[in-house]
Amino acid sequence: MHDVGGDLDGHGDGVHRPAEEWLGGLMVNPALPGAVLARLLAAERLPGHVSSWLTWRPLDAEATALLVASPRIEHRLQLLENGRADADVLARLARDPEPRVRAVYAALLGDFGRRIPEGMLETLAEDSHPRVRRMVASHRSLPLATRARLAGDADGSVRAAALTRELWEQVPDGVRDALLTDPDPRVQQAVARLLTPASEPEPETDPELRVQSPDPRVRCAAAEDPGVPTDLALRLATDPDDGVRLVLSMREDLTEEQRSAIPYVVPGGYHTPPRWVMERGHEPEVARRAAASGHVLLRRSIAMQPHLPGDVVDRLAGDEDFFVKLTLCESCAQAPHELVVEMYSYWHGLKWSFLRAHPNFARPGLARFADHPNPRLRRAALDDPEGDSDLVLRLADDPAVGTWAVRDPRLPADELLRRLTVPASALAAAANPALPPTEMHRLLDLAGVPRV
Template identity: 70%
Template sequence: MSDVGGTWDLDDCSDACAPEWLGGLRANPALPNSALARLLTVVESPGPVSSAWLTWRTLDTEGARMVVASPQIDHRLQAVENPELDVDVLSGLAHDAEPRVRFVYAMLVGDFGRRIPDGVLETLAGDVHERVRRAATDHRELPLAVRARLARDESARVRAGALTPELWPLLDAGVREALLADPDPVVREAVDRLLAPEPEPETAPRTAPELRVEDPDPFMRRAAAGDPDVPAVLALRLAEDPDDGVRLALSLREDLTEEQRSAIAYVVPHGYHTPPRWVVERGHEPEVARRAAASGHVLLRRSIAMQRSLPADVVELLATDEDFFVKLTLCEYCQDAPHELVVEMYAHWHGLKWSFLGHHPNFARPGLARYADHPNPRLRHAALSDPDGGPALVLRLADDPAVSAWAVQDPRLPAGELLRRLALPGSARSAAANPALPPAVMHRLLDLAGVAGGHPGERPTG
């Protein structure tokens, strides 16, 4: 790919192709930091194409520093939302000049299981903007000494947010008295919630199982129906409850026999359902998994299919289930779902997440190239996942309108064809996203798109 000048008429198509090149380079997983630095100078138009490209990019420490230092506020906001960025680099956003960036950082600093760097919460708790300080109080890691200071903050919302059961007894008597008499109702309500006495179990209303199953509120009866602390003999009184949700909750109890379960006139709702707690907590146990997978209750079978790993006999049973969504759920959640089933669901499921099935560990296998001429475009797309498929397969599918966007991004595409596609409106974006594109070509595209900067040593002359 040494000849990247006018051979492929890149200059002639730059006006039409430049937006596609920029969009493709933003999506290119092999983008070098030198090209990233140039892309960060481009003022982006609002829209779905480029609005979140930095939230999912994998960036090394140098790249993360570039994004955190970007002059564009939106870039820095995307950095906060990227769960993979170095937390120590992100900590610089606690001092960002833009209050909106500091606020979003304060909200998300501990999200995604990220470590909160030392001193960051203290910095945010001292911010000049109220909502940044208030966001800092939402983190349980905030030191009590800092909370004590914020309990005297000029903002009522911050004072209220700072209060916790652990802090209250540590406050000076004068501070507690001031909070009890605070002129703002937000603070007084927070204090009232903090000091509300815990109800005594033996005297609190509606705690006895008999009262719970007879409660006039259907939400209370639903909770009782599925609560293992309510004996099954009492819960079964709800088998003919007029509320569909109550009967459904009852039908999912662990301590029922299959005969008792089938005698309940439950209704399976459409859409996603929350698995019962006993399946979530103990579904990894082989006997629990086998029992749920063999149940006549379809929601128990769907629930156990959500386990990340299952015994081979359970996988085999669920993979042949009569319910489509049991099989789909198995493919979406379980790493042991069989290859053939994953491909089948990928080909025929029309939900929004169908493409995620292509990332299942059992999806890509030698032999998928046999689908290159299949009438189902999903399966022609699957052919590209054949690890033994060569450049000829990719080149052939690059002319298939249904899958060309993916084929043109495939690094196995012959080099000459990749360069030719860069000059074709409609294909230029996918070609620019191809990780086999040399850095020199990436910089050439940025030059032609009028992007400032550049590294002469990485791009050709002439």
């Protein structure tokens, strides 16, 4: 990589110093070393257009530690909303000097599927601030002994939050008596909820009466209920309510002839799959039956499964219904590469861009789209794992996908440095993970960010 430091320093004629773009690019660069991140955290001012940058960037243990130690509350709060932060390092925020940070930590402790460090719930339950104790009192995994202690907390809101039916049934009589006479209205309401008997299930109604009910909700439930005999349920095939007929048409026990004879109406948009498909759609024979059905909603429903047998995938991938194929690409890991790329190329719904994250999207051969008139496919060319630096360089000036090419680590090193001096591409170049740490520091120097 040749040294263009002179260019960046502004010694040449006509050379720009787009400090805002450099900072904005570094903020989203996924390969920031800890020392560079520390300088960004210490910067007095960062570009406002890169908001909440700490909530979604990758964070290892070192980066998490830097944020935990940041003197700025907003940094620590953004860290708590980052699902990739290191759980053990993050636990230091349980003793943060700011109660608001500790309270948010308690509220988000188990979010993002994060592992809860051992003893952390008990630590938070002993916090000096009632808001923190209230947050942890609401946690489902709180040990019963700790919950019982919080039920006797000095703060009424904590006592109320700690009350659960399980606790109520197991606490000593003295604790229960104290709660029954608690003067705090919040505790009184919580106790009243616990003392209200759970609603008894309604006695089973005669299936024939349910089918004949004037309430379409009752008829709809009967149409779906496998406990209602098939011949009786089929009386609803001419029901005046579209929803009843639709639910009936998706019963598991119907033959395809019975199903097709029902004048159901397929509504627009997404739908809730029938229960039997949701519960047993992972079973190969259930999947095959739904995929072979003439009912388009059953085929769309089974296409929602995250994993399907190969023959079922092949059948759904060739389905005549567009949304069967789209749903397969959005949900199923086995959706074929060609179909995923096809859907990505022209589907305009909310999830179109996420199709690039499908495990079958990036494949050798995508580089053939480098000159395609569809800009999405030119963008897909950059996902070819065998694409070389010439491919990236070729697309770097493309008005539609050039930003992505400049961010690609395969961009030639000299060209990457040159792009840092071009205002239109400076942000993308600074975001390139192949940018050497020495150049990152140089950009911060030029942007006036002091060394830490």
